[in-house]
Amino acid sequence: QLRVVESGGGLVQPGGSLRLSCAAHGFTAGYYAVGWFRQAPGKEREGVSCINKNSRQIIYADSVKGRFTISRDNAKGVVYLQMNSLKPEDTAVYYCAAGLYYVCSGPLRDIDYWGKGTLVTVSS
Numbered sequence: 001q002l003r004v005v006e007s008g009g010g011l012v013q014p015g016g017s018l019r020l021s022c023a024a025h026g027f028t029a030g031y032y033a034v035g036w037f038r039q040a041p042g043k044e045r046e047g048v049s050c051i052n053k054n055s056r057q058i059i060y061a062d063s064v065k066g067r068f069t070i071s072r073d074n075a076k077g078v079v080y081l082q083m084n085s086l087k088p089e090d091t092a093v094y095y096c097a098a099g100l101y102y103v104c105s106g107p108l109r110d111i112d113y114w115g116k117g118t119l120v121t122v123s124s
Contacts, residue, residue, distance in 0.1 A: 009093075012120070012121070017082070018083050019080055020081040024098065030074035032100055033104060039095070048068065097113065
């Protein structure tokens with residue numbers, strides 16, 4: 001079954017770090033741009049970061065610049081989101097999404113696969 005699966009979420013104190021992983025199953029991730037999105041309770045989904053297939057284009061939301069780092073290992077078929085200096089407002093369900101013809105900041109209709117999400121809770 002073709003899908004992406006997130007992992008690495010959990011409970012962390014403010015100022016702490018987590019690394020999320022997005023693993024591709026059933027397809028070659030190296031051909032796909034991958035984005036991380038999040039949705040906090042009562043809020044709309046927002047884009048967090050995105051990386052194109054060869055890592056030459058990387059973007060971040062202003063709210064996470066300087067704290068989050070996206071990277072990918074195409075040999076393993078995994079995209080990572082390293083999250084440092086976490087704040088309570090980073091609490092959300094984090095989703096990864098991959099699209100063969102998707103470009104970072106492009107239309108979401110070009111996304112082929114959405115994960116089910118992983119919960120990140122930042123609280124003391």
